[in-house]
Amino acid sequence: MRSQKKQLVLALAMAGMASHAPFAFAAEANSGQLDRVEITGSNIKRSIKQEKALPVTILKTEDLAKQGLTTVEQVVNSIAANQSSQGAAAAVGASTGGAAFASLRGLGNQYTLVLLDGRRMANQAIDGTSADLNAIPLSVIDRVEVLLDGASAIYGTDAIGGVMNFITKKSLKGFSIGGSFSNPQHGGGDDKNINVSYGYGDLGNDGFNIYGAIDYQKKDPVMASQRGFASLINKDTGSSPNAWPGNYVDGVTGDLMTPSAPNCRPPFSTFNGENCQEYYSLYPSIIPEVEQVSGVIKATKRIGDNHELSLQYTRTETTTTSQNAPLPTGGDITRANAVDPSKRDQLYVRTIPLGNRVTEANSVTQRLMLNMEGLIAGWDYRAGIGRSENLVKENLNSGYVSKSKMQSAVDSGALDPFDLSGNNLAAWRSVSMTGQTKEAKSTIDMADIKASREVLQLPAGMMAIAFGAEVRRESLSTVYNKAVTRDALSTGQNKTEDAAGSRNSYSLYGEADIPVLKNLDAQLAARYDHYSDSGSSFNPKVAMKYQPLPQLMFRSSASTGFRAPSLYNMHKPNQLQLTGRAYVDYGACPNGKTPVPGANALACQSIQRDIRYGGNKNLEPEKSSSLSFGIVIEPVKSFTASADFWWTMIKNQINVIPEDTIFANPSKYSDRFIRDSNGNLSYLVDDYSNLGNLSAAGVDIKMNWLLPRTAIGTFNASLDGTYLSKYSYQKEKEGPYFSNLGSYIDANGPAFRWQHTLSMNWSLGAWSGVLAQNYRSGYTDSNSKKGQNNTVRPYSTWNLSGSYAWNKQLTVTAGIKNLFDQEPPYSNQSDTTPRSYDPRFTDPMGRSFFLKANYKL
Numbered sequence: 001m002r003s004q005k006k007q008l009v010l011a012l013a014m015a016g017m018a019s020h021a022p023f024a025f026a027a028e029a030n031s032g033q034l035d036r037v038e039i040t041g042s043n044i045k046r047s048i049k050q051e052k053a054l055p056v057t058i059l060k061t062e063d064l065a066k067q068g069l070t071t072v073e074q075v076v077n078s079i080a081a082n083q084s085s086q087g088a089a090a091a092v093g094a095s096t097g098g099a100a101f102a103s104l105r106g107l108g109n110q111y112t113l114v115l116l117d118g119r120r121m122a123n124q125a126i127d128g129t130s131a132d133l134n135a136i137p138l139s140v141i142d143r144v145e146v147l148l149d150g151a152s153a154i155y156g157t158d159a160i161g162g163v164m165n166f167i168t169k170k171s172l173k174g175f176s177i178g179g180s181f182s183n184p185q186h187g188g189g190d191d192k193n194i195n196v197s198y199g200y201g202d203l204g205n206d207g208f209n210i211y212g213a214i215d216y217q218k219k220d221p222v223m224a225s226q227r228g229f230a231s232l233i234n235k236d237t238g239s240s241p242n243a244w245p246g247n248y249v250d251g252v253t254g255d256l257m258t259p260s261a262p263n264c265r266p267p268f269s270t271f272n273g274e275n276c277q278e279y280y281s282l283y284p285s286i287i288p289e290v291e292q293v294s295g296v297i298k299a300t301k302r303i304g305d306n307h308e309l310s311l312q313y314t315r316t317e318t319t320t321t322s323q324n325a326p327l328p329t330g331g332d333i334t335r336a337n338a339v340d341p342s343k344r345d346q347l348y349v350r351t352i353p354l355g356n357r358v359t360e361a362n363s364v365t366q367r368l369m370l371n372m373e374g375l376i377a378g379w380d381y382r383a384g385i386g387r388s389e390n391l392v393k394e395n396l397n398s399g400y401v402s403k404s405k406m407q408s409a410v411d412s413g414a415l416d417p418f419d420l421s422g423n424n425l426a427a428w429r430s431v432s433m434t435g436q437t438k439e440a441k442s443t444i445d446m447a448d449i450k451a452s453r454e455v456l457q458l459p460a461g462m463m464a465i466a467f468g469a470e471v472r473r474e475s476l477s478t479v480y481n482k483a484v485t486r487d488a489l490s491t492g493q494n495k496t497e498d499a500a501g502s503r504n505s506y507s508l509y510g511e512a513d514i515p516v517l518k519n520l521d522a523q524l525a526a527r528y529d530h531y532s533d534s535g536s537s538f539n540p541k542v543a544m545k546y547q548p549l550p551q552l553m554f555r556s557s558a559s560t561g562f563r564a565p566s567l568y569n570m571h572k573p574n575q576l577q578l579t580g581r582a583y584v585d586y587g588a589c590p591n592g593k594t595p596v597p598g599a600n601a602l603a604c605q606s607i608q609r610d611i612r613y614g615g616n617k618n619l620e621p622e623k624s625s626s627l628s629f630g631i632v633i634e635p636v637k638s639f640t641a642s643a644d645f646w647w648t649m650i651k652n653q654i655n656v657i658p659e660d661t662i663f664a665n666p667s668k669y670s671d672r673f674i675r676d677s678n679g680n681l682s683y684l685v686d687d688y689s690n691l692g693n694l695s696a697a698g699v700d701i702k703m704n705w706l707l708p709r710t711a712i713g714t715f716n717a718s719l720d721g722t723y724l725s726k727y728s729y730q731k732e733k734e735g736p737y738f739s740n741l742g743s744y745i746d747a748n749g750p751a752f753r754w755q756h757t758l759s760m761n762w763s764l765g766a767w768s769g770v771l772a773q774n775y776r777s778g779y780t781d782s783n784s785k786k787g788q789n790n791t792v793r794p795y796s797t798w799n800l801s802g803s804y805a806w807n808k809q810l811t812v813t814a815g816i817k818n819l820f821d822q823e824p825p826y827s828n829q830s831d832t833t834p835r836s837y838d839p840r841f842t843d844p845m846g847r848s849f850f851l852k853a854n855y856k857l
Helices: 002-015 061-065 074-076 405-410 425-430 569-570 659-664
Strands: 058-059 114-118 140-147 162-168 174-184 191-200 208-219 247-249 269-271 274-280 286-287 289-303 307-324 333-336 343-347 356-376 379-399 432-458 463-481 499-518 520-531 535-549 553-562 575-583 605-613 622-636 637-653 673-675 681-685 694-706 714-730 737-740 754-764 769-774 794-807 810-819 848-856
Touching: 061 140, 269 289, 307 379, 333 405, 379 405, 405 425, 425 432, 432 499, 463 569, 499 569, 520 553, 575 659, 659 681
Parallel strands: 114 162, 605 681
Antiparallel strands: 058 140, 140 162, 174 191, 174 848, 191 208, 208 289, 247 343, 269 274, 289 307, 307 356, 333 343, 356 379, 379 432, 432 463, 463 499, 499 520, 520 535, 535 553, 553 622, 575 605, 622 637, 637 694, 673 681, 694 714, 714 737, 714 754, 754 769, 769 794, 794 810, 810 848
8 A cells, every 4th residue: 555655656756747956055166176066955965067957945144134134044944944842032931941842834843854064953852753953053054944745755764844954164264253133113122143263275276174163142131021012911811729829729629719809910910809810921031142152173284185074063052941830839738727727728839039930941962973075086075974962961959849848838937928028038038949850861872874976878868876874873862850840849850750762773775866858857766765763665756857848847746655663652751731721620620610429619710721742653754755846947047936846745753742632532532531539630631642644735935037227236035935735634533624724723832824034235336235024924913811812913024234345355234123113013822931922933023123243364
């Protein structure tokens, strides 16, 4: 059956008229560098003159920097085909290590393969499914090549949605120093950056080059209180019974009581007619504080005329400090009941005297690569061996309490959590707790070799082939500091255990570029992968290009793909955290009003519940099939346009069941509800599982127009857009299909129907300027509460900048990001810590002014 499906995919590709010929950058004529290059999407090196198609999007970081973009995360978010849902801001209220990920076509970060110079990096140790964008040193990145196509036949696992290849500068000469400063109009968020590089030697003349670069960046936090839209209070604003003044569940009656009622502490806590409720979204940082130091050292030696040996070391250290609302005790602290001391009251208090919970994540990513490439007997070859690792440490800096110390202080009377006088600050501080909670490490050891050459003269041209092999060993480990995690309240790690896993894999692959006719080329590729823990997979790919006229080209491709379960999917430590949304526990409160005998009154309240996530060693690999068909037109040399239609199907998806699906079916998922002896919900179990299928389709549109030169300069306009026509998936195995296309239906958020980047560039002598727009279409909001009917409006931001270059040595750029000060559109989603907007898809910074300069000797 599998064989028949693969044959069908191959047949569909052969029936199309197109190709997957990549685009390449030529080395400068006087650089002395090898004049044959390899580009993303192919293992075959070719002469520049042979490249005729442009299926790979090329982003020059020098151009992006003029828009004020200072991080790889910002660069990736400027790509129209990217729909990332996790950036550094996700560290607020969650254990993410401050990581940011790419998600081409919105399929998910686990389906986008991120490469550095064509090779893998270690996956981020806490998420564990893909590489952290923040680990890539932007200051030495020359360009980003984005392949929007299934590429498992070329690159193996994780490349179902596409590939992002970050290409570093091949060599640097002389001394360079640069820096930038950005200042938001509305306070907070200052961004400071300085970078220095030095290179010595010329590959062409001296036969060697060695360079080093270091980059430092510091971004200040932005608090919810500094943005009106983030501190908005309305009927949709979430609240919690963990309040100040505090509440408690009476150990005798089971009722939720507020000793200070009706006196609460508005606007942070308000009286709802029965209890004080805390608006926790008013406290946190909506953008965390980030400090980063990255460095690169690279040495390259020319050996003879046809060989180059290079050694490269990269290191990036990122420290992300986030603030969340003061700690909720969540009923974990108790006291003797005043009427019946044998019963215990559960305390629901917010630790306001200790301030916000402040956590720090320190992430260090390193990679050492030895590379040899050149030409032997007509064969272009490339071989390398290297190691990459990511180490993340998380710490509690302030605002946390020791459960044992606080319980003892409450029992002894040393601390009264309901005392509002402010005279017991010393008692509060005596129960506070700091320290490291965990250390997670991800490593990959790799070696590869590949070779390509033109082998056969056909009537329509030379046939080229490539062969290669790759071996890898991956490992992942998480070690908890149980002296802290077992005792600290509200970390979600009190029940976690250390976890570790490793595996070996090897791959064999081949590729052929065949000129079938003078205007018809074919690319055939196949790859075999074997994993010690997930079995084997064989994946073919066929791509074709048909160019009946110089001004017209058709291209198509078809392929199968796979994704082996990541080590994180299989070995993620069990971790307890709060649900994204608030739920009534209908298992203990069937009618939503009266709890079952023994259960307390909180069962009937709509509040966040504890949920446990973990790995699953019995997962199976995911399988995919992809098909694309495109057209490129160039009616005149100054105008090019393309449209590529694509379809992707992913089967056996690995994910967790959405929490709302489980709560909506308590009888079906009864085994996932863990309860105490009285029937109260302790937590929900939601480990990784093989779920159903995902089916997506759309079209990528690109246009570029170089206007005729005028007396006031040269103008260029470009549009890069992606339209999704289908995005549907199953939330559970064999379940119904749901579509989040233009609609927020669960915690995954919406799939945006249309996204584009529009840029207009101008140059005149030493002057240049750019005006760029980033646009996302609107969508139907979460509307998870009765009576909600909100539509999130489209989100559009413009960046404007101007640059001047003096003698090619000093370049100065000044500009404005978010020129029109566009606020994020209102959203009633409740799946993130910040509320009243969605921080995953918008930038809360607002208008900011930046200045950037670079000087070269």
